[in-house]
Amino acid sequence: MTDTSMHLTTDEIELWAQGLLPAAQAMHLADCSLCRTEAERERKVILELVQLPKFAPSAGFADRVMAQVRVATPSGDWTTT
């Protein structure tokens, strides 16, 4: 019978999924099928999230933004670039 007071918290499971849980706490997973199942499910979703690609805006985006930004002129007036 597993001691429920020893179950890993959600934060600990997240740390384990990222390989950051101290070994002493991680040992609990070897004995507790409840925590192991929960941790594996959590790891799968975290892995899917961290592997998501980064997207970039289309070409010319920076130029379009800078065309609308006001910059200070030497006289102290504001103008668009």
Next chain:
Amino acid sequence: MFSLLYRMVRDRALAEDLAQETFIKVLNGIKSYRPEFKFSSWIFKIANNAAIDHLRRKSIDTLSLDGAPNAETPEQMRATSLQLGDRAESPLDEVENRELGTAIERAIARLRPEYRSCILLRHVEGYSYEEIADTLELPLGTVKTYIHRARNELRGYLEDRRD
């Protein structure tokens, strides 16, 4: 920042508009930047507010698929209902479907916007819980709750798909 906006609104052109709005606000309002804040967090905060504002406005404007709220007869409901097949798919739609069509992207889209911001900042941008709390101006406990609930919901959606 563009990735966050794109995943929040799931429309490339709109995400670019919001990104542009964000950068213009940042560059024009640079004097209001407080250096005790991480610069990137400040940008994410402005971007996230822009996305949330947009989604709130959109939810008010959204038509019911079943037709106008005051439609009482089946004829009235049919006449005012949204016809999903009406619009031909444009090349941009195809890009969006390819980029955001995976199961995990579709699952993220089903989350509440507040959960979506938190989970994206945490696991896609790599922010700590404390940084997310600062960026979104939420209590740390709320951020933790949102992220745990978001991951639970994502697990549910992904596991339903596998069943």
